[in-house]
Amino acid sequence: GPAFITARGLEKHHGQTHALRGVDVTIRQGEIVAVMGPSGSGKSTLLHCLAGVITPDTGEVTIDETQISALTEDQRSRFRLTRLGFVFQFGQLLPELSAEDNVALPLMLAGTRRARALVQAHSWLARLGLEGMERRLPSELSGGQAQRVALARGLVNAPAVLFADEPTGSLDSLTAERVMETLTEVVRNTGTTLVIVTHDARVASYSDREIFIRDGRVTSPALEGAM
Ligand code: ADP
Ligand code: ADP
Numbered sequence: 001g002p003a004f005i006t007a008r009g010l011e012k013h014h015g016q017t018h019a020l021r022g023v024d025v026t027i028r029q030g031e032i033v034a035v036m037g038p039s040g041s042g043k044s045t046l047l048h049c050l051a052g053v054i055t056p057d058t059g060e061v062t063i064d065e066t067q068i069s070a071l072t073e074d075q076r077s078r079f080r081l082t083r084l085g086f087v088f089q090f091g092q093l094l095p096e097l098s099a100e101d102n103v104a105l106p107l108m109l110a111g112t113r114r115a116r117a118l119v120q121a122h123s124w125l126a127r128l129g130l131e132g133m134e135r136r137l138p139s140e141l142s143g144g145q146a147q148r149v150a151l152a153r154g155l156v157n158a159p160a161v162l163f164a165d166e167p168t169g170s171l172d173s174l175t176a177e178r179v180m181e182t183l184t185e186v187v188r189n190t191g192t193t194l195v196i197v198t199h200d201a202r203v204a205s206y207s208d209r210e211i212f213i214r215d216g217r218v219t220s221p222a223l224e225g226a227m
Helices: 043-050 073-083 099-109 112-125 145-157 173-190
Strands: 003-014 017-028 030-036 059-065 084-087 161-165 193-197 209-214
Touching: 003 043, 003 193, 017 043, 017 059, 017 193, 030 043, 030 084, 030 173, 043 084, 043 161, 043 193, 059 145, 084 145, 099 112, 099 145, 112 145, 145 161, 145 173
Parallel strands: 030 193, 030 209, 084 161, 161 193
Antiparallel strands: 003 017, 003 059
16 A cells, blocks of 8 residues: 655754664555664654654654644644554553543543543443453553553544554563454554554564664665565
């Protein structure tokens, strides 16, 4: 298929650190891509630039024909809320909110009324095998259950792209495999493009393609996707 996410010439400094040194990436709609590389190589910085969480010093990012690097901060924040989903390591759920309210949150932030948002939240929780857990607090869930709640929250707004940063980082390997199986099955069924940052080769094995980053540069011939 055609390019869905395009990054061209991304440069990013954090203070004196040159975190991205001219990164080009092309990702197709529905692709599952793993961004891999050593700690400190720039993976998270790349993910944050692709997702419009931070702005590169130079370069452009386009997602589904929207050049997000050209948007104002308000427009970018709206784009993130309505078009993108995020999953991070365990611990990202709001501890005072029940599972259903954690999942409903992105919809409510985008303006959906709570009652309607909860219907969607329940449907996603059921789909991820969490029926009956709707009212539990994060502290009342196992690590795997909490991460499934985080997946539901990432998917609830039917994002065009789901960004996951070490989504199984704190889970034991069996639980991690189950979460990855569920995640990849759901994104394949919904046609969601998935970008996963990981340094775990087992997590990357669920992807269609790996992009390797070292010292702020792409080191694999993955720029144009040989698929
Ligand atoms: P990775 O995700 O591969 O571990 P990062 O993108 O987090 O790499 O970091 C790349 C480099 O930029 C590292 O040297 C890191 O210490 C530095 N860095 C990242 N974020 C910041 C920040 N907010 N302030 C200062 N340095 C940062
Ligand atoms: P990861 O585990 O994904 O590589 P990091 O530990 O690199 O995450 O970064 C976690 C957060 O801290 C990020 O928001 C990143 O921007 C920030 N960060 C990373 N390195 C530094 C640093 N040297 N100084 C300040 N903030 C940093």
